[in-house]
Structures are given as structure tokens and as C-alpha cells.
Amino acid sequence: MKKTAPPMIVDVARDGLRLCSSTSLEPILCKFDSSFVSDLEITNAQELFSRVKVFVEQKKIKPGNLVLILASSVYFEKDYPGPLPPTQETAEEFIDTVPFSATSSKIFKKGNSFKQVVINRDHYEALRHSFEDLGFKIAAVVPDFVLGSGSQGEFSAESCRLIYRKLDQIIADSIITQNDETSLHQKEQAFLEKHKILLALFSLLFIGGAVVMVAITLNSPPFKKSAPVKKVVTVTPVPKISPSPIPTPTPATPSAELISSYSVQVLNASGVSGQAASLSNLLKGAGFTKITTGNASTQTGKVIIVAKPSAATSAGEFVTKIVSSLYPEYSFRQESAATSDFVITITKPTP
Structure with missing residues (x-):
């Protein structure tokens, strides 16, 4: 060797x-x-x-x-x-x-x-x-x-x-x-390599299901209208029923392994000491392990969340839910050139 x-x-x-x-x-x-x-x-x-x-x-x-x-x-x-x-x-x-x-x-x-x-x-x-x-x-x-x-x-x-x-x-x-130092690209490639057989199987099942649905749709007999029947109808008042609200689906929680693989940078631009530490504690409690904190020039407005596109797809909603528990007013955008998978800038609230 x-x-x-x-x-x-x-x-x-x-x-x-x-x-x-x-x-x-x-x-x-x-x-x-x-x-x-x-x-x-x-x-x-x-x-x-x-x-x-x-x-x-x-x-x-x-x-x-x-x-x-x-x-x-x-x-x-x-x-x-x-x-x-x-x-x-x-x-x-x-x-x-x-x-x-x-x-x-x-x-x-x-x-x-x-x-x-x-x-x-x-x-x-x-x-x-x-x-x-x-x-x-x-x-x-x-x-x-x-x-x-x-x-x-x-x-x-x-x-x-x-x-x-x-x-x-x-x-x-x-x-x-x-x-x-492990890049997000390397982690994605490792995930795809590990689960390539499972992903291929899901792809085949999806394509097969689509083909079956098309075939059923094309072979179904056309709907025939029956002749209308004349009859006397007694109208009785029907109580008005309000439709039940459809609950908003809760975003799925990413796996602990995936959460711990993402890097998060928390910048304190609020001018108030300890803000980054408070959010960092919440993120650690949620399973994030690669967290760096720092300070930035004071900014006023909504808290800013910037995410790399691949990270935003799998864990964007999860991160915004954590941030909103401390800072309800926030903005979210995706940037391929972000220095970490998620960059969160804590700002000073607008008076």
C-alpha cells in the first residue's frame, strides 16, 4: 500500500x-x-x-x-x-x-x-x-x-x-x-448512488401508472344522456350546509440525517446581542449540527432567509417554520451562490 x-x-x-x-x-x-x-x-x-x-x-x-x-x-x-x-x-x-x-x-x-x-x-x-x-x-x-x-x-x-x-x-x-468541507453536491451524489435502484423502481412505477391511466381513459365508452322524464317535483327547502374547510397540509419533516447534512449560517443584523444564539439553539434542537453564527451591519425590515435551490426544495419549509416561531415577519428567496445551504439574517424590526 x-x-x-x-x-x-x-x-x-x-x-x-x-x-x-x-x-x-x-x-x-x-x-x-x-x-x-x-x-x-x-x-x-x-x-x-x-x-x-x-x-x-x-x-x-x-x-x-x-x-x-x-x-x-x-x-x-x-x-x-x-x-x-x-x-x-x-x-x-x-x-x-x-x-x-x-x-x-x-x-x-x-x-x-x-x-x-x-x-x-x-x-x-x-x-x-x-x-x-x-x-x-x-x-x-x-x-x-x-x-x-x-x-x-x-x-x-x-x-x-x-x-x-x-x-x-x-x-x-x-x-x-x-x-x-463536504459539499452539498457530494452529499446529493452519495444519496443518488445509494438509492439508485429504489429511485429507478419508483420511476418505472410512475411511468407504468401513467400509461395505464391513459389507456383506461381512451378505452372508456362515451357517456350517453338518457331522455329527460317529465314529472311533478315538490320543492322542499334544503338546509344550507357550509363546506368544511380543507386543512392546510403540514410540510413533511426531513430526515434527521438530511437535516444534519445542511450548513446554516445565522447573521445578527439586529443590533441586539444574543439574537443569533437564540435562533441557533432552536435550529440545534431541530437537528441541525453545522451552524455558524456571526454579525452583520444593522438592517431594518423582515428577517431574510436565503437558501440554495436544492436545500430549499427538501428543507425550505422546515427552516421557515423554525424561523417564524421567533420572527413571524420574514422573506425567503433562493440563491445558487449562497455561502451556506441556508443563510438567515436577523434584522431589526421596522418601527
């Missing part, structure tokens, strides 16, 4: 990337400039991709797994002293102070205290797409403090050597899990 090569290490800083490998510990630099990145905002994703592509080609780097080590300058952190981790509401309050619309957060145990780390999700996604479009795969994303004391300085060959010694622990501390 061919042995899998250890992943390459990429130090992510504001001024660029530094890459090393198990066979070449001395880092090589891919420098960033203001033409495509500013204050952790990727202003030109295509220019970033071009820069990474040139770097990979010039240095003759073969595609493989990558472990991203985040320098302290590219994430936000908060320490919580004491033996107990912060509550979700407390963690949410810190997330709300981070000036990005899309974030990912994780709480780390550090000695006798805890540390919360928040990253700009859009910044990470731009880097991920740049590398994955060239055949690489992100194995883990880790803040530099997990390497231990004295590691949060200049990234060097010694830093790279230390990372390889602690590689299993570092990967386990990743902010982004492998489940987060």
Missing part, C-alpha cells in the same frame, strides 16, 4: 503565506499586496488565485493536503479564566464584536482556562478555493497558539519541525472540521 505523504504546512499571515514540507523545512514566501487583500478582506478573489497559482508553479509544488496555521494577526481571540467554558450567549456576544459578516468560532481548552478564537470565514473560503482549484485539499485550520509557548513569532524551519512532531494533536484542534 502506498504511504500517504504528510501534509504541507502553510502559515497564513496578513502579508502573505509561508509554506514548508516534511522534506523542506525552510519556509518559502508567497507575498500578498493591497491589490487583492486589505484588513483580512479579500477584495479580488481572482487576483488572489492568480498569485497562488504563480507561486505553486514557480516553486514546483505538487498538490497535496495542507494544514493552515493562522498567525495571531489574522484571528480574534478572547480569554476566559477559570475551569468552566463560556456560555453560548457569552461566546455570541464576543462574536458580535468581530467586524465581519461571516465568521467561524471555536473555544479551546488552554491549561486552567479557555480561549475563544473567531476567524473571518470569507477570508478562509477565498484561500481554500484558491488552493482547491489547483488540486490541493485543506486538512486542518489551526490558530498558532496551539503550538505552545513561544510559537507565536516568526514562522521558521523550527516552527515547521515542531508542527510535524505534534501533527496529530494539531489536526484534532482544527477550527474547520472535515464535515464542514
Whole structure:
């Protein structure tokens, strides 16, 4: 069996990337400039991709797994002293102070205290797409403090050597899990592959049923009208009967497996702390597991629900039912380019 090569290490800083490998510990630099990145905002994703592509080609780097080590300058952190981790509401309050619309957060145990780390999700996604479009795969994303004391300085060959010694622990501390990276397309393909025989059977039954109905309709004898019979009819008043209302069908609840496969991003644009945490708790209670929360610029109006078309078809009504239990006024639309299967923006109610 061919042995899998250890992943390459990429130090992510504001001024660029530094890459090393198990066979070449001395880092090589891919420098960033203001033409495509500013204050952790990727202003030109295509220019970033071009820069990474040139770097990979010039240095003759073969595609493989990558472990991203985040320098302290590219994430936000908060320490919580004491033996107990912060509550979700407390963690949410810190997330709300981070000036990005899309974030990912994780709480780390550090000695006798805890540390919360928040990253700009859009910044990470731009880097991920740049590398994955060239055949690489992100194995883990880790803040530099997990390497231990004295590691949060200049990234060097010694830093790279230390990372390889602690590689299993570092990967386990990743902010982004492998489940987060599973695309919706892959999940759909896996579902179709698993149930292709059943789907084919249903298709044949549907087609066969349609053919039978057409045949019955064509072969039925025409309806003949009988001659009218004259008779005296005594009219008696008939009590008026009001038709019973037809109940509105309740949307079917998707399976627990399908619910847990969808990613949900909850953005707090209401200006009131804790709103995203409240909705996140409801979604978790309903079975969603891939939930990220963040903040956005304050907006006034209805709560906004944006869904990818495939997710909207199978779980759109289920999600809107959950949201409406907290926010009766909402709007719903589908967008193929949505950053998650469902993106829910909590707004400030119109006065």
C-alpha cells in the first residue's frame, strides 16, 4: 500500500503565506499586496488565485493536503479564566464584536482556562478555493497558539519541525472540521448512488401508472344522456350546509440525517446581542449540527432567509417554520451562490 505523504504546512499571515514540507523545512514566501487583500478582506478573489497559482508553479509544488496555521494577526481571540467554558450567549456576544459578516468560532481548552478564537470565514473560503482549484485539499485550520509557548513569532524551519512532531494533536484542534468541507453536491451524489435502484423502481412505477391511466381513459365508452322524464317535483327547502374547510397540509419533516447534512449560517443584523444564539439553539434542537453564527451591519425590515435551490426544495419549509416561531415577519428567496445551504439574517424590526 502506498504511504500517504504528510501534509504541507502553510502559515497564513496578513502579508502573505509561508509554506514548508516534511522534506523542506525552510519556509518559502508567497507575498500578498493591497491589490487583492486589505484588513483580512479579500477584495479580488481572482487576483488572489492568480498569485497562488504563480507561486505553486514557480516553486514546483505538487498538490497535496495542507494544514493552515493562522498567525495571531489574522484571528480574534478572547480569554476566559477559570475551569468552566463560556456560555453560548457569552461566546455570541464576543462574536458580535468581530467586524465581519461571516465568521467561524471555536473555544479551546488552554491549561486552567479557555480561549475563544473567531476567524473571518470569507477570508478562509477565498484561500481554500484558491488552493482547491489547483488540486490541493485543506486538512486542518489551526490558530498558532496551539503550538505552545513561544510559537507565536516568526514562522521558521523550527516552527515547521515542531508542527510535524505534534501533527496529530494539531489536526484534532482544527477550527474547520472535515464535515464542514463536504459539499452539498457530494452529499446529493452519495444519496443518488445509494438509492439508485429504489429511485429507478419508483420511476418505472410512475411511468407504468401513467400509461395505464391513459389507456383506461381512451378505452372508456362515451357517456350517453338518457331522455329527460317529465314529472311533478315538490320543492322542499334544503338546509344550507357550509363546506368544511380543507386543512392546510403540514410540510413533511426531513430526515434527521438530511437535516444534519445542511450548513446554516445565522447573521445578527439586529443590533441586539444574543439574537443569533437564540435562533441557533432552536435550529440545534431541530437537528441541525453545522451552524455558524456571526454579525452583520444593522438592517431594518423582515428577517431574510436565503437558501440554495436544492436545500430549499427538501428543507425550505422546515427552516421557515423554525424561523417564524421567533420572527413571524420574514422573506425567503433562493440563491445558487449562497455561502451556506441556508443563510438567515436577523434584522431589526421596522418601527
